[in-house]
Amino acid sequence: MTADAPRHRVRVPDALLASFDDEAGRAWLAALPALAESYLDWWDLRLDGPPAHGTVALVLPVARPDGSRAVLKLQPVDEETRGEPLALRAWAGRDAVRLLDSDPATGTMLLERLDASRSLAGVADGTVALRILSELLARLVALPAPAGLPTLADTAAAMLDRLPHLLSRLEVPADRPLLTTCADAMREVLPEPGDRLLHWDLHYENVLARGSCAGSAGPTQWLAIDPKPLAGHPGFELLPALRNRWDDIVATGNAARAVGHRFRLMTEVVGLDRQQATGWTLGRVLQNALWDIEDGAATLDPQQATIARALLGIG
Ligand SMILES: Nc1ncnc2c1ncn2[C@@H]1O[C@H](COP(=O)(O)OP(=O)(O)O)[C@@H](O)[C@H]1O
Ligand SMILES: [Mg+2]
The missing domain is CATH 3.30.200.20 (Phosphorylase Kinase; domain 1)
Known part of the structure; x- marks a missing residue:
C-alpha cells in the first residue's frame, strides 16, 4: 500500500x-x-x-x-x-x-482553524513583527507550566553531560572554546532554571492570525501554534526570533549590532534580566549545536556562532 x-x-x-x-x-x-x-x-x-x-x-x-x-x-x-x-x-x-x-x-x-495565509513571517516590517512576537511571548510565558512537561533543568543537565564527548568532533579550532563558553554561561544560570510554560519553537511561521482578513474587525489577533512545550526560563525562548529573517541582519552590514538590537528589544518587552537571558540563549545555541554535531556536522552553524559572539561581546 x-x-x-x-x-x-x-x-x-x-x-x-x-x-x-x-x-x-x-x-x-x-x-x-x-x-x-x-x-x-x-x-x-x-x-x-x-x-x-x-x-x-x-x-x-x-x-x-x-x-x-x-x-x-x-x-x-x-x-x-x-x-x-x-x-x-x-x-x-x-x-x-x-x-x-x-x-x-x-x-x-x-x-x-486560524488563517494559515497570514503568519508573522508575512509582516513586512521586521521590527514590527519582532515586537508582536515578543509581546505574544511575554503573555505565553506569564503562565506557570502545568505538571507533567519536560523541564529545562533536565534538558540543560543532559546537554552538559553530552558536551565533552561531542566537542571532540568539532574540526575548526575556534569552535570548541566558543561552545565551551556557551556551556559555561548556561551553567551560571542553571541554578534558576525557571518554571514558566515555554513554547520552545516560537518562530514567525508558528504565529498565525485568528479569523480571515475580510471577516475581522479591529486589530489582528496573533496566536502561537505548534508548541514543543517545556517548563523553564523564558530566556530559552529568544533564539528562534534572533535567527529568523537572517537576511535583514546581514543587510545592516553589522550583524553583531543587529543581533544586539533584537536581543534588547525582546528582553525589554518580555521583561527579562539580560544576564539570565544571555545565559539561556547561549544554552539554546549549545542545544542546536549538539544536535547538529550528532547529525554529523563538524563545524558550528555560522549564524549561531555570530549570535553567540554578539551576545558575548566578542562579535
Ligand atoms: N490551527 C491551524 N489553522 C490553520 N492552519 C494551521 C493550523 N495549525 C497548523 N496549520 C498549518 O499547518 C502548518 C504546519 O503546522 P505546524 O503545527 O506548524 O506543524 P509542524 O510541527 O510540522 O511545523 C502550519 O505552518 C500552517 O500552515
Ligand atoms: Mg510549525
Missing part, C-alpha cells in the same frame, strides 16, 4: 513524504491516511480544503458537524510533541490556538 493509495480520501503531500527518511517514519506515513480517516469518522468531520504540513505534522482543514471550521493535526508522538495538547489546554485559546479535542493515544488534535 502506498501512502496516497486512491481508495483514501486523505492524501499525504509529497513534501511531507520526503521529510521522513527512517523506517519508523515511513511506517507512520504509510498508516497516516487511514489514521486521519479514522479521526474524520470519530469526530464526524468533513474535509474542507487542501492539506497543509510542516516538517512533521499533517494538518487537514475540516468542517465540524455544526459547520464550524477546524483543522485536524496528526504528528508522531515523541518527547517534543507529547506535551502539545497539555500546553494548548493551559493557554486555553487566549494566546495560542484553541484545542478543541485530542486523543492522547496517537497525539492527534482537533484545533481551531
Whole structure:
C-alpha cells in the first residue's frame, strides 16, 4: 500500500513524504491516511480544503458537524510533541490556538482553524513583527507550566553531560572554546532554571492570525501554534526570533549590532534580566549545536556562532 493509495480520501503531500527518511517514519506515513480517516469518522468531520504540513505534522482543514471550521493535526508522538495538547489546554485559546479535542493515544488534535495565509513571517516590517512576537511571548510565558512537561533543568543537565564527548568532533579550532563558553554561561544560570510554560519553537511561521482578513474587525489577533512545550526560563525562548529573517541582519552590514538590537528589544518587552537571558540563549545555541554535531556536522552553524559572539561581546 502506498501512502496516497486512491481508495483514501486523505492524501499525504509529497513534501511531507520526503521529510521522513527512517523506517519508523515511513511506517507512520504509510498508516497516516487511514489514521486521519479514522479521526474524520470519530469526530464526524468533513474535509474542507487542501492539506497543509510542516516538517512533521499533517494538518487537514475540516468542517465540524455544526459547520464550524477546524483543522485536524496528526504528528508522531515523541518527547517534543507529547506535551502539545497539555500546553494548548493551559493557554486555553487566549494566546495560542484553541484545542478543541485530542486523543492522547496517537497525539492527534482537533484545533481551531486560524488563517494559515497570514503568519508573522508575512509582516513586512521586521521590527514590527519582532515586537508582536515578543509581546505574544511575554503573555505565553506569564503562565506557570502545568505538571507533567519536560523541564529545562533536565534538558540543560543532559546537554552538559553530552558536551565533552561531542566537542571532540568539532574540526575548526575556534569552535570548541566558543561552545565551551556557551556551556559555561548556561551553567551560571542553571541554578534558576525557571518554571514558566515555554513554547520552545516560537518562530514567525508558528504565529498565525485568528479569523480571515475580510471577516475581522479591529486589530489582528496573533496566536502561537505548534508548541514543543517545556517548563523553564523564558530566556530559552529568544533564539528562534534572533535567527529568523537572517537576511535583514546581514543587510545592516553589522550583524553583531543587529543581533544586539533584537536581543534588547525582546528582553525589554518580555521583561527579562539580560544576564539570565544571555545565559539561556547561549544554552539554546549549545542545544542546536549538539544536535547538529550528532547529525554529523563538524563545524558550528555560522549564524549561531555570530549570535553567540554578539551576545558575548566578542562579535
Ligand atoms: N490551527 C491551524 N489553522 C490553520 N492552519 C494551521 C493550523 N495549525 C497548523 N496549520 C498549518 O499547518 C502548518 C504546519 O503546522 P505546524 O503545527 O506548524 O506543524 P509542524 O510541527 O510540522 O511545523 C502550519 O505552518 C500552517 O500552515
Ligand atoms: Mg510549525
